[in-house]
Amino acid sequence: EDKVVQSPLSLVVHEGDTVTLNCSYEVTNFRSLLWYKQEKKAPTFLFMLTSSGIEKKSGRLSSILDKKELFSILNITATQTGDSAVYLCAVVTGRRALTFGSGTRLQVQP
């Protein structure tokens, strides 16, 4: 059975801190890995990663994939209170649409 595990489950930091969120996976027929941010309702797309070692960057957020060790990290630098959310990692395989991890709940305190 395909499995996606995120850590930590929750995290509390102060504004300005840098955080690293982890996602490891065990799946068959890996195609790509995606990161989403979920605040109150709809998850919003952050990154899609298909190749190892190529960093994707958007403002203070960046992510990288290691297909040999089967994991990805999401970094957020200079965190702000608006970064508070649940961050979801999901893997696309040949078998089904997306397999999601349970998410990391990030709380950024002023």
Add this chain to the structure above:
Amino acid sequence: GAGVSQSPSNKVTEKGKDVELRCDPISGHTALYWYRQSLGQGLEFLIYFQGNSAPDKSGLPSDRFSAERTGGSVSTLTIQRTQQEDSAVYLCASSATGPNQPQHFGDGTRLSIL
């Protein structure tokens, strides 16, 4: 519309009743997905439609769950004889061509079974 639209946003019903949830995907997106998110949990895949192909129903938890997508656009998820464990947020997503394109989510329908 600009994004994925779901209705109703909230639904409260009694155990044993049937419910229908609606999803209107982004115009032009050929792929449509349904997920379920229980309180504090990640998203659980339910069903996937791609164009005119037979849907991937492998995530449906029981035969009380079914979904249709008419005309390649709007989709309806139906839950028959609802049970309390069906209470969750049901999220719909669409993507341009398939799983290798980012999925864009609607705000979901929060279903509460009394």
